[in-house]
Every structure is written in structure tokens, then in C-alpha cells.
Amino acid sequence: MTTDQRLADKYNSEFTDQNIIQKIKQLTVNHPGKVIFTTSFGYEDQVITDMIFKNDLPVKVITLDTGRMFEETYKVFRSTLERYEKPIEVYFPPAEKVEKLLNEKGPFSFYESIENRKECCYIRKVIPLKRALKGNEIWITGLRASQSENRSNLHEFEWDEGNQKVKFNPLINWSLDEVKDYVNKNNVPYNVLHDKGFVSIGCEPCTRAIKPGEDFRAGRWWWEQSSGKECGLHES
Secondary structure (H helix, E strand, O other), X not given: OOOOHHHHHHHHHHOOOOOHHHXXXXXXXXXXXXXXXXXXXXXXXXXXXXXXXXXXXXXXXXXXXXXXXXXXXXXXXXXXXHHHOOOOXXXXXXXXXXXXXXXXXXXXXXXXXXXXHHHHHHHHXXXXXXXXXXXXXXXXXXOOHHHOHHHOOOOOEEEEOOOOEEEEOOOOOOOHHXXXXXXXXXXXXXXXXXXXXXXXXXXXXXXXXXXXXOOOOOOEOOOOOOXXXXXXXXXX
């Protein structure tokens, strides 16, 4: 089956009446062995993980370990493994590139410029993501429209030109309250940093709690003035 913008449009037209679990199940039928979900163990990703694991859906669940994660993130990783007893495959950045970056620019180069920050994100996130996505056709994400201005116009199915994948965003129209409600009702393991004002959680040096009234993504790379900040994972 050809995976391109036409397929994303087709799925947006056809997948209207099914619930999320039914949609994922149909995707695994249409693309056997080629459906992947990437989790960073935030609220949204834990909702999708719960749906996949509880329903034994044949989806590869993977995570990117940048080497700069919060201890709390590792703890929810562990509690998720213990809860569902299902594998989550870990992808690391290439050691030689991380070594070169730190040897040349030190451990906190990302604070010095947007270019340096994007370089770090590319090495620690984008490169291992591309390795994880290789050979797959459908990429499931936890993106929501209300997370940022950049994501407000996304559809449930998108063609990711950069990665040449159809991206499925099952929670795109969910509110944060709906996500929290699912987590609470289903007793889903979650990152305790969410209880401390952290809404979007990434690498420890690049993430802070947000203040009342701030945008969901305000706690990421807060020293940068540009709007629509992304790490490169979801930039087509």
C-alpha cells in the first residue's frame, strides 16, 4: 500500500465512526508489522500505551532515551513495564555524536543559541527516531491540537514528509482534562512531575514547570523567545 498524503487523506475520510482502539486495530490489519508508537511517558502517551497494551494490539512501542531524562520519567517507564508486562524498546542517540558534541561544545551548549539547541535535539532525538521509524509505515503519536499553536491545525492523520510516514494522532481533539480523566479512571501510571506544574516533559535541563496562564509548551526551552518551539520530532 502506498503511504503518502493521499493515504492520510483517505484515512481521514474513512476513519470517522470508529473509536481509537478500532482505528489502531484496523491500521495493524492494513499495515501488518509496520505500525509504531513512540512514547515519552507523558500523560497523552500513557493513555495510548494503555489502549495498546490492554487490548493486545500488535503495535511496536518504543521510547527515545536522550541521556538527559528526569528521574521521574525513568520511574514511570519502570512502573509502565511492571503494570502491563509488555516490552517497550529503547533507542539511544549515537554515542560518537554525543561525545563529539560535548567535547566540542560542553554539556550545556543548548542554552547558548537556538542553533546549538536544535543540534542537540537532532543528535539526541531525531537521529534515533529515524532509526526507530525505519521500515514502518504508520507512526502513532500523542499530539493534541491544544498543546501549541504549531499543532492547532493538525488532522487525525497527517503525511509526515520528513520521515515519509503517515502519522496518526488519535488524541488530536482531546482536551487536557479528558486526558487526565482517562488516566485517573483507568489508574494509568503517570509521571508525577505532572502534579508539580510540568505539562510537557522532555529533557531535564530543557524543561520547567509552567506558571498559571502560560502556554502548555512554555516550560520547554523557556529561554528562547521564538514561538512554536519544537525539538524536530514533529516538524515535517
